[in-house]
Structures are given as structure tokens and as C-alpha cells.
Amino acid sequence: MFEGIAVHQWLCWGTLYLLAAGVALSSETRWLCPKSCRCNTVLLEVNCSDGQLTTVPNGLPQNPKLLNLTHNKIKTLVHQQFLTLTQLLDLDLSDNIIVIIEVEAFLGLQSLITLRLARNHLKIIPVGVFAGLPKLKLLDISSNEILVFLDFTFRDLTALQFIIAADNDLVFISHQAFTGLTSLQELRLDGCNLTAVPTEALTQLGSLTSLHFYRMGITTLPNYSFRHLERLKELLISHCRWLENLSGNSLFGLNLTSLTIRHCNLSVVPYISLHHLVYLVYLDLSFNPITYIHENLFGDLLRLQELHLVGGSLLRIEIGAFKGLAHFKLLNVSRNFLTTLEVGAFHSVDALRTLGLDNNPLACDCRLLWVVQRRLYLDFGGNPPTCATSVQLQGWYFLDFTEAELPGLLTCRQPSILNPKPQEVRVDQGQTVVFYCNAEGDPLPSVTWISPQLKPLSPIGRIRALSNGSLEVRYAQPQDSGAYLCVASNAAGNDSLLVSIHVRAFPSSSKKPFHLKGWFAFPSASPGMNGNQNIALDVKTLLVAATIGLISFFSSVSVCFVFMFFWSKSKGQIKHTATIAYVPRSAVSSSNGGKGNYMETSRFTMKLI
């Protein structure tokens, strides 16, 4: 299409070409546009795309601004072949089959701003390839098969701002690979088999503002992974399916505004690693098997505006989860396993503008009334939430009901404790007591037990609140006596039940039993065992013990016996009895000889002379 203006082209480019071309210049090819290319003399663009070329064509005009060599069959870029294109701004070599680039291949392209080498077959980039590109701003080497970045590969690219290296097979990034990239702002890396964050190499990139990692083969993000990246604002880690956790200080030194860790294998929100990121605005943890958002743990992220956790395993967002986040305006928790989202999770719902709650098995009750009441202000992204569990509302969008209907449909029932007769129990020291507190209500109430000291009881310990709502007091001690309160509460209110326990102490002898600290242990919960097997240890017993072969037992007891005797003497208060816990041999491995093991123990009292 340009033949018609060949004369014009001659005027424009011919002179320069003649001056510089060292190649033979026959009368047929005396010009300008190589056969497979189309040249636009107005825009100064040479389009050799799709030209079946196997090498860079000879006889290119000298002052084009753009040279497009995409979709050809170029395999090798030889030494200094673009030497004459000093005005070129844009060189596109994508979609070829380039395997080899020789050193100094781009020498002479002193004005070049963008260089694209995407979708070729590069495996390695020799050091010196990028020599002579002082103005280069963007380098695209994505979708190649690059395995390593060697030291000083990018040494000469002092003006480079963007490297796109996604979709390669990086295995190793050498420590000095990024040396010289003092202007680099954005880096996109892809390393299926990178087994460590290239921390050392990244320290060279003091101007970096955006860093993207794809497919890294790491399981833990180690402490101090991103040192000296003070300017970094955006970090994205994606498709790291082995990444299970972030060390506490892994993001130390960063001051991010945007953090994305998606398609990884995090099962908990990495609160500790995040808490210093007080300028964070955007957080995306989508497609991780995270089950809970706990209360009060995001509080440090004062400026957080958006949280995306799509496609996770969320079961619950606790009340107070977003406490302190006054600017929080977007929550997208689509495609999780949430049964509800209570208004108490937010600092203030007034700021909330966008809510993705679709594709969750929502129980439609009074807890979701706030969503309905705010439906005119909230953007559901075209997917309003639906009910899964309420029979009446199943499959319906909330928004299809009228304002008047809804409060009647989204209801809750206050908890009530079944069988609420007051329970009062008197037991002997050492016994085990269980109190029941079964409650019903809609939604099912949660049950907490409060101790006589007004502390909530946890599911572990000697006195514990069981998951079925019962309270268990094992090996009751006199100090356990008092009133315990069971509180059953749900969104509609609470109900409570008071029980009390009185523990009678053993009749105590005038002489206090002597307890060997560290050895004392509670007998385990084997039913039928009273927990107190006091054996009188005297000469007879010792003899019997010796005769049945417990020699080692005997000797260790003797040592302790003597030790205790002197110890109590030295304290000036002679004890006459001692209670000693011993561990039957069968219960312990012989290697630890029975000390320091608190499994199955028994006790005996012995008399001191």
C-alpha cells in the first residue's frame, strides 16, 4: 500500500540510509522497506509483523521510531544488528522463536524506550545482552523459559522502570542480578521452582514501588524477606500453593498500601506479619483456606479500606473483627462458608459501601437485618446475598421482600436454658463434678461459664467449659467452692443459670503433709481410681519392695529420702511425713527413669525418723 508514495519515502529516508548503510545497495532494493515489511513514513513505523522472517531483515530504514517484528520465525539475534537504528523508540520482537541473543545485540539503540521479547524461547540471558540501552524504560521478557538471572544481567539499564518477567520458569536469581537497576519501579517475577525469596537480589532495587511474584515454590515466607524496599507500595504474591504461613517479621521494613496474597495455602490471617503496615489500604487474601477472622486483630491497620477474601473457607467473622477500622468501606467475602455476618463485626457500617456476601450458606435471621436495612446504600456487585437455611426464605434474594415483611421473616428467638433448676452440689475433695447447661434458641445460643472470680472459663484446664455446654470440675479442691454462672446468649438476648459447689477438704492431720514440688501431679482420670493411694512406707514395705526386685526403685527412693531429711532439717522444721508421687514403671519409658513425667502417678506417704 505504500509503493505509491515511494518517491516521498525516498526523500524522507533515502539520504540517511545511503549515508549509513554499509551493505550492498542494488537498484531494486535501494529502498527502504524490506520486502516483508510495511513502512509508514508519516508515523515512522516499520511493521514487519507476520512476515515469515527468520532473521532480522537487512535494509531497514534508519530513522524509524517503531520496528515491529512480531509473529515471525526469528531464532537468533546476532551481535550489533540494530546498530544503525539510533532513533528507534520501540522494538517489538514478541511471538518469535528466539532462543539465543548474542552479547551486544541491541548496541546502538541509544533512544530505545521499550523492548518487548515476550513469548519466545529464551532460557538464559547472557550478561551484556542489554548493553547500550541507556534510555530503556520497559523490558518485557514474559512467557519465555528463563531459568536464571545471572549477576549483572541488567547492569546497563539505569533508566529501566518496568520489568515484566511473569510466566517464566525461574529457579534461581543471583544476588547481583538486579545491580544497576536504580530506577526500577515495577517488577513482575514468576518462579515455579524458586524455593527462596531472592531477598539479596531485591535489596538492589531501592526505587521499587510494585513487586509481583507468581508461582513461587516456598512454604513459609521467612523473616526479613524484603529488606531495603522502603519505597515499595504494592506487593502481590499469587499462586504459591505451598505457601502455608508468613513468619512474624516477614514483611518487616515494608510500608505497603496494597498487599495481595491470593491462591496460596494460608489457613490463618497472618495478623502478626501485617500489624505494622499502618498505611495499608487494600488487602486481598482471596483463595486461601482461611477459616476465621478473629476479633480485634486488624486494629492496627487504621487506614484499611478494602478486604477481599473471596473463595476461602471462612466459617465465621467474629464480632469486633474490624474494630478500629473507621475507613473500612469494602468487604468481599463471596464464596465462603459463612452462616452470618453480624453488624458488630464492623467498627461502623456507615462507612461500608460494598459488600460481597453471595454464595455463602447464610442463615436468614435477625442478625442479617442490618444488611436489609442498608440495602439502598450497599453495592452487592450485582449478586445480593441469598438465604440457605431458612425454609421460608430459601433461595430468595433479601431485596425481593418489602420493608414491612422483612422484620417478620428475619427473626431470632431468645435463648432459654432447659431444666433451669438451681444446682447445688457438695462433694469431697478429689471428686469430679459435671454441671449441665443445655440451652435452646434461634440461632443456637453460645454458652459460657463464669467462675466465682467472674472470669470466663476456657475449654482446657482442670475446671473447664465443655463444648456441649457442660461445666466439668475435675479433682475438686476446696478453693473451687463457690457460685458458677452459665450464660447462654445469641443475637436476641441471653439467659443464665447459677450453680454452686461446695468442696469438703480431707480431714487434715495436725502435721501438714510434705509435698515434693515438681513431682506432685494429679492422678489421671481413670474411673474408679480414687486418686489417693497412700501407702505407708516403712521398713517392712521397703523390705517387701526389695524382695520383689524393685532395686532401682528402692535406691532412688532412698536417695530422695535422705535428701529430704537433710533438707527439712536444714530448714529447721523437721517433717515427719512426706507424700511422694511415684510413677509405675509400666507407664514410663525406662530412659527418663520416672522423673519429669506426669502421666499416671500414684502417691505414698512416708514417715521420716
Ligand SMILES: *[C@@H]1O[C@H](CO)[C@@H](O)[C@H](O)[C@H]1NC(C)=O
Ligand atoms: C502490521 O502488519 C500486520 C500483518 O500485515 C497487520 O495485521 C497489522 O495490523 C499491522 N499493524 C499495524 C500497526 O499496522
Ligand SMILES: *[C@@H]1O[C@H](CO)[C@@H](O)[C@H](O)[C@H]1NC(C)=O
Ligand atoms: C506489533 O504488531 C502486532 C500485530 O499487529 C501487534 O499486536 C503489536 O501490538 C504491535 N506492537 C507494537 C509495539 O505496536
Ligand SMILES: *[C@@H]1O[C@H](CO)[C@@H](O)[C@H](O)[C@H]1NC(C)=O
Ligand atoms: C520444578 O520442579 C519440579 C520437581 O521438583 C519439576 O518436575 C519441574 O519440571 C520443575 N520446573 C521447572 C520449570 O524447572
Ligand SMILES: *[C@@H]1O[C@H](CO)[C@@H](O)[C@H](O)[C@H]1NC(C)=O
Ligand atoms: C495446604 O496445607 C494443608 C495443611 O494446612 C496441607 O494438608 C496441604 O497439603 C497443603 N496443600 C498444598 C498444595 O501443599
Ligand SMILES: *[C@@H]1O[C@H](CO)[C@@H](O)[C@H](O)[C@H]1NC(C)=O
Ligand atoms: C508455620 O510454618 C512452620 C514450619 O514451616 C510450622 O512449624 C508452624 O507451625 C507454622 N505456623 C502456623 C501458624 O501455621
Ligand SMILES: *[C@@H]1O[C@H](CO)[C@@H](O)[C@H](O)[C@H]1NC(C)=O
Ligand atoms: C521470625 O521473627 C519472629 C519475631 O521476632 C520470631 O518470633 C520467629 O522465631 C522468627 N522466625 C524465624 C524462622 O526466625
Ligand SMILES: *[C@@H]1O[C@H](CO)[C@@H](O)[C@H](O)[C@H]1NC(C)=O
Ligand atoms: C509510609 O507510606 C505513606 C504513604 O503511603 C507515607 O505517607 C509515610 O510517610 C510512609 N512512612 C514511612 C515511614 O516511610
Ligand SMILES: *[C@@H]1O[C@H](CO)[C@@H](O)[C@H](O)[C@H]1NC(C)=O
Ligand atoms: C467479589 O469478588 C468477586 C471475585 O473477584 C467478584 O466477582 C465480585 O463482583 C466481588 N463482589 C463485590 C460486591 O465486589
Ligand SMILES: *[C@@H]1O[C@H](CO)[C@@H](O)[C@H](O)[C@H]1NC(C)=O
Ligand atoms: C457433655 O460432655 C461430657 C463429657 O464429654 C459428658 O460427661 C456430659 O454428659 C455431656 N453433657 C451433655 C448434656 O450431653
Ligand SMILES: *[C@@H]1O[C@H](CO)[C@@H](O)[C@H](O)[C@H]1NC(C)=O
Ligand atoms: C444479658 O442481657 C442483659 C439485658 O438483656 C444485659 O444487660 C447483659 O449484659 C447480658 N449479659 C451478657 C453476659 O451478655
